Amino acid sequence: MLTKRIIPCLDVRDGRVVKGVRFQGLRDAGSPVELAAAYEAQGADELVFLDISATTEGRDTHRNTVAAIRSAIGVPMTTGGGIRTAADAERLLEAGADKVSVNTAAVERPELIAEIAGRFGSQCAVLAIDAAGCPGRTDAWEVVVRSGKERTGRSAVEWAIEAERRGAGEILLTSWDRDGTRSGYDCALLEALCKAVHIPVIASGGASSPEHMVEAFQAGADAVLAASIFHDGEWTVGGIKDVLAKAGVEVRR
Amino acid sequence: METTVAIVRTGVANTASIIACFARLGVEAAVCDDAVRIAQAPAVVLPGVGTFGAAMAAIKEAQLDQVLEERIIRGAPLMAICAGYQVLFESSEESPRCAGLGVFQGLVRRFPSGVRVPQFGWNRLTTGQTPGVLTGGYAYFANSYAVTGDAVPSARFGEVLRPESLQTATATHGVPFIGAISCGSFLGCQFHPELSGPWGQRLLSRWLSSAGCTAGESSTC
Numbered sequence: 087m088l089t090k091r092i093i094p095c096l097d098v099r100d101g102r103v104v105k106g107v108r109f110q111g112l113r114d115a116g117s118p119v120e121l122a123a124a125y126e127a128q129g130a131d132e133l134v135f136l137d138i139s140a141t142t143e144g145r146d147t148h149r150n151t152v153a154a155i156r157s158a159i160g161v162p163m164t165t166g167g168g169i170r171t172a173a174d175a176e177r178l179l180e181a182g183a184d185k186v187s188v189n190t191a192a193v194e195r196p197e198l199i200a201e202i203a204g205r206f207g208s209q210c211a212v213l214a215i216d217a218a219g220c221p222g223r224t225d226a227w228e229v230v231v232r233s234g235k236e237r238t239g240r241s242a243v244e245w246a247i248e249a250e251r252r253g254a255g256e257i258l259l260t261s262w263d264r265d266g267t268r269s270g271y272d273c274a275l276l277e278a279l280c281k282a283v284h285i286p287v288i289a290s291g292g293a294s295s296p297e298h299m300v301e302a303f304q305a306g307a308d309a310v311l312a313a314s315i316f317h318d319g320e321w322t323v324g325g326i327k328d329v330l331a332k333a334g335v336e337v338r339r
Numbered sequence: 340m341e342t343t344v345a346i347v348r349t350g351v352a353n354t355a356s357i358i359a360c361f362a363r364l365g366v367e368a369a370v371c372d373d374a375v376r377i378a379q380a381p382a383v384v385l386p387g388v389g390t391f392g393a394a395m396a397a398i399k400e401a402q403l404d405q406v407l408e409e410r411i412i413r414g415a416p417l418m419a420i421c422a423g424y425q426v427l428f429e430s431s432e433e434s435p436r437c438a439g440l441g442v443f444q445g446l447v448r449r450f451p452s453g454v455r456v457p458q459f460g461w462n463r464l465t466t467g468q469t470p471g472v473l474t475g476g477y478a479y480f481a482n483s484y485a486v487t488g489d490a491v492p493s494a495r496f497g498e499v500l501r502p503e504s505l506q507t508a509t510a511t512h513g514v515p516f517i518g519a520i521s522c523g524s525f526l527g528c529q530f531h532p533e534l535s536g537p538w539g540q541r542l543l544s545r546w547l548s549s550a551g552c553t554a555g556e557s558s559t560c
Contacts, residue, residue, distance in 0.1 A: 087462065087463065087511055087512075088454075088455075088458060088460050088461070088462045088480075088512055089460060089461045089462070089463075089477065090460075091459075091460045091461065126536065131460065131461055131479075132460075153355070156355055156356060156359050157359050157362070160356075160359075160360055160363065160533065160534065160535070160536050160537070160539060160540055161479070161534060161535075161536050162479060162481070162531075162534045179353065179355075180355060181355060182353075182355035182356060182359060184353050184356060184481070184534060206389060207389040207390065208457060208483070209457050209459070209481040209482070209483075255457050255459070256457070256459060284452075284455060284456060285455060285456065285457065286455045286457070286459045286460075308455055308459070308460065309459075309460065338461040338477040
């Protein structure tokens with residue numbers, strides 16, 4: 087049986103891992119290569135590395151960091167940040183990424199998903215969705231872009247369905263309301279979205295305990311992503327897997 | 340310097356991950372599409388990310404179909420990964436009008452509805468009684484199609500891939516499917532050994548040993 091995946095996330099700016107609340111107030115959390123190797127040794131099933139460099143020089147740094155992480159680790163790596171074309175994706179896949187994730191660029195130009203999936207296969211094409219609750223409603227979420235600065239009015243669930251149709255192989259779903267709050271994943275959002283698509287869904291945003299991860303799996307997630315609880319040394323991946331296994335979640339150990 | 344492992348260029352595959360894994364084992368691997376070099380390389384990897392049809396088109400364009408078949412018939416070391424493994428079968432639901440290499444009989448089918456497709460992640464692999472390079476453990480898969488049933492070599496490969504010496508490993512995703520097949524220095528993996536952590540790296544190491552290649556020697560094997 088396929089096990090549930092635990093995925094540490096590295097948000098990297100100018101070559102250093104950073105972490106903030108709702109992408110604000112970023113603080114240094116270490117070297118991406120060292121953290122990647124440490125998380126693999128702890129039992130990480132996969133890694134996500136998002137480059138959030140604001141500068142154009144950031145592109146080469148991004149590629150070089152992918153290559154350096156790839157030399158160090160033997161588990162899958164997804165990377166995202168600044169990918170606007172299939173050629174951008176190709177540079178990162180060639181450098182050693184196994185999948186690429188697109189976010190804002192795909193909202194602006196949804197054909198990008200099909201371009202990446204058509205050229206490299208759906209198994210390389212991850213769509214990252216940042217979703218925020220619609221004011222006054224508990225059953226509707228909208229897509230936000232540009233690191234949450236802009237609300238699109240587009241339904242997150244509808245967007246996921248469209249992305250699957252366009253060839254996305256996986257959804258990385260971040261709850262904008264929960265990200266960095268340590269209050270747990272948005273399970274209502276997860277449940278609604280997981281029911282709507284057939285491709286795997288990675289839950290992101292809000293985790294501060296293994297119990298939150300159990301809840302996410304119960305809501306239908308195939309994998310859970312977290313950053314600060316690992317960077318802060320609060321939990322190791324292995325420690326989390328011990329708790330998950332006791333709760334009846336099948337994990338690789 | 341001559342490389343030990345030639346990785347067949349099948350278009351866009353995650354060759355960087357494969358090269359990095361061999362590098363960690365002290366063995367040099369390089370991507371290659373030259374038929375003569377692929378025929379003569381000490382060990383060959385047939386990777387594949389993308390579709391069955393795209394992988395077969397790349398193999399045919401470089402006129403490698405015969406070279407690969409001859410390697411198997413000669414018992415020359417070959418490892419096929421994911422879509423590179425699937426093209427060893429006769430055909431696939433993924434690319435209906437495209438014939439595979441037909442080393443093994445049968446059709447590659449899409450996973451049934453009711454499970455997440457693609458299958459992304461670590462699945463438990465169970466090996467049968469026949470000894471070989473495969474062991475049980477968690478392997479990393481990224482596939483939407485798989486082969487169910489037994490691994491049956493086509494008649495023309497029966498001398499080399501003898502049914503009694505074939506080691507198969509199975510996993511389940513909605514249905515039981517073949518996770519890998521090994522026989523001597525032939526290894527076909529539906530999963531990605533290069534992404535399967537320390538377990539996968541040990542498998543690559545055993546395959547290199549079965550191929551007579553020792554880690555640390557980059558020029559000969």
